[in-house]
Amino acid sequence: MTRPPRIAMLGGTFDPVHNGHLRSAVELRDALGLDRVHMIPAPQPPLRDTPQVSPQQRLELLQMAIGDTPGLEADARELERDGPSYSVDTLRSLRHEYGEQARLVMAIGWDAFLRLDQWRKPEQLFAFAHLVVIARPGHAEAPSTPLMELLGEREVDSVSRLMASPHGQVLRVTLPSAMAISATHIRQSLEQGKSIRFLVPETVERTILREGLYQRWQSAY
Ligand SMILES: Nc1ncnc2c1ncn2[C@@H]1O[C@H](COP(=O)(O)OP(=O)(O)OP(=O)(O)O)[C@@H](O)[C@H]1O
Numbered sequence: 740m741t742r743p744p745r746i747a748m749l750g751g752t753f754d755p756v757h758n759g760h761l762r763s764a765v766e767l768r769d770a771l772g773l774d775r776v777h778m779i780p781a782p783q784p785p786l787r788d789t790p791q792v793s794p795q796q797r798l799e800l801l802q803m804a805i806g807d808t809p810g811l812e813a814d815a816r817e818l819e820r821d822g823p824s825y826s827v828d829t830l831r832s833l834r835h836e837y838g839e840q841a842r843l844v845m846a847i848g849w850d851a852f853l854r855l856d857q858w859r860k861p862e863q864l865f866a867f868a869h870l871v872v873i874a875r876p877g878h879a880e881a882p883s884t885p886l887m888e889l890l891g892e893r894e895v896d897s898v899s900r901l902m903a904s905p906h907g908q909v910l911r912v913t914l915p916s917a918m919a920i921s922a923t924h925i926r927q928s929l930e931q932g933k934s935i936r937f938l939v940p941e942t943v944e945r946t947i948l949r950e951g952l953y954q955r956w957q958s959a960y
């Protein structure tokens with residue numbers, strides 16, 4: 740019998756993409772034995788202000804960051820929708836693409852997980868995908884009661900248990916090279932004229948500096 744595909748969505752504002760995202764995607768691919776990790780920029784992230792840097796520019800930085808990394812894909816599907824970038828809509832589309840037996844995972848960092856109960860139709864996410872929560876240095880706050888209620892009995896303690904079914908369960912993971920890198924810190928560094936070397940891939944750094952992105956003198960697009 741052929742093994743069902745193992746697919747993950749790692750959505751983000753990617754404002755800009757950084758090595759914390761990229762290394763997490765690679766280590767998640769290896770830890771879960773994933774066939775593909777769809778890295779999906781959100782044009783209008785629902786719980787924050789729409790970024791100044793356009794969705795197309797954020798996508799292009801993501802594409803150059805990923806390059807030819809096996810199993811990682813810059814996925815533009817949210818750019819084709821209007822309105823807030825709800826993950827439930829993206830997961831519906833991935834489920835449709837890969838079929839009902841695929842093991843579909845929505846991967847989010849601990850900070851994003853803490854607000855999951857404020858997302859659109861959070862319980863419906865589990866009808867499409869598993870949830871994998873990635874530990875993130877500097878984010879250790881405990882989940883709220885509504886969030887714990889939302890999780891219910893879904894938590895499992897191993898990859899093999901998670902992959903035994905197509906969707907509906909939750910796994911917390913700590914990846915080997917957890918990095919305390921954030922896009923906020925990168926934007927602040929650029930605004931202050933400080934170096935972002937080694938926080939993002941070199942091609943991304945070069946493009947940001949050349950285009951004047953995130954720098955004080957850049958006018959809003
Ligand atoms: N260093 C990191 N390690 C693990 N997960 C991360 C890391 N940075 C971001 N993530 C996760 O990746 C997803 C997309 O993150 P996002 O694009 O918002 O980046 P960010 O660095 O958190 O941005 P910002 O600082 O602007 O909030 C979220 O689920 C987030 O928790």
Ligand SMILES: O=C(O)c1ccc[n+]([C@@H]2O[C@H](COP(=O)([O-])O)[C@@H](O)[C@H]2O)c1
Nearest residue numbers: 750751752781784785824825826858859
């Ligand atoms: O679906 C929602 O309601 C929802 C609410 C907040 C965030 N998300 C998604 O979570 C991902 C990370 O968001 P953010 O704001 O932490 O960059 C990104 O793909 C967002 O579209 C989704």
